[in-house]
Amino acid sequence: MKKWKCIICGYIHEGEEPPEMCPICKAPASKFILLKEEEAENSPGKVNKTSGKPKASTDPSDKEKIKALEMEIKEVRRKKIRLFRMVDFMLDQMLKHHLHPVSVHFPNGVLPVAVLFFVAALIFNMDSLATAGFYNIVVVLVALPLVIFAGFVEWTKKYNSAMTMFFKIKIIAAFVTFLACLVSLVWFMKDPGVLHSCYAWLFILINAGMLGAAGVAGFLGGKLVFKD
Template structure:
């Protein structure tokens, strides 16, 4: 049975033909390449190379890579995006829980704690978004499949709603405990849902299931 590998996310499919769509990243079948067994490779390498090909072959010129590109490669190699995204993803749910508790028990202290947590989330988002973009371009060759589109939209929603909530709480510190706090609570839930969906998709890319 043949094995096919998705060149976008690395998922391996077994079958006579590649799947119509990668079940992990959503890339179409044109992004799959056949994995050739070691025996087949050895058979091909045992064949003598034509003299004309030997004469024509020239050493490849050294590839110049800028310092910036080198840094980006290191970011992907050392998983800067998965590491950095855990920072706001851990603080953000706590902030929403504080907001809900503040609304239920009319406790402004929890609302203030949520405000500081949200500021921290907003400050960490630039690194998360930038490292995510670099990983998307370098590791997944910028493929814009359905899952990547969803993840990008969720990241934008989280960023926008987090900024809105910080500004809202700065202008009105009692927004969570006021009688007309339904819209405020709804924005919190939208932010939390978008962060959860983005994390779920990221997990699919990492664990390839």
């Protein structure tokens, strides 16, 4: 049985033909390359053992083309000035040491706490809980630029800036999270008593949307990591 690898996310498919679409990153069949026998045995990741419907075969020479392209990229990098080489090295280290999945745990862990504080402040009419929620939102907003930048580096370097529906949704979710967090922070700074006003539920809704968007981004990130 042949094994095909998605060059975008690394998903492994087993069958006579590549799948019509990658179940992980939604890349088309043209983004799959045929693995050689020894490569297939050593390839990590989840394997789909369903052969699926016949489809136009991907040229096995794609593997060589990718290697040639990588060599050209490395050659260009060698010719860069020292500063750019240092920056490129730092970005490679960010990717190597998984800065994005590590950094994203900080805002994702604090976000639910912030929303819970705001909800509790609304229910129990306690300003101290609202203040606690505000400071948690500050922590999230401070952490988000690093998370987004690390995610951008990983997307460009590891996934070749693939603009499939999968990545579009993930990018939109990250943008909504950041925007909702910024709106919540600025609103509370301008009106600390917002949870006592007629706009209290709108404020809570914005924070709930922020939490939901962060959950979507985290779920999609998990699919990339675990290929599940």
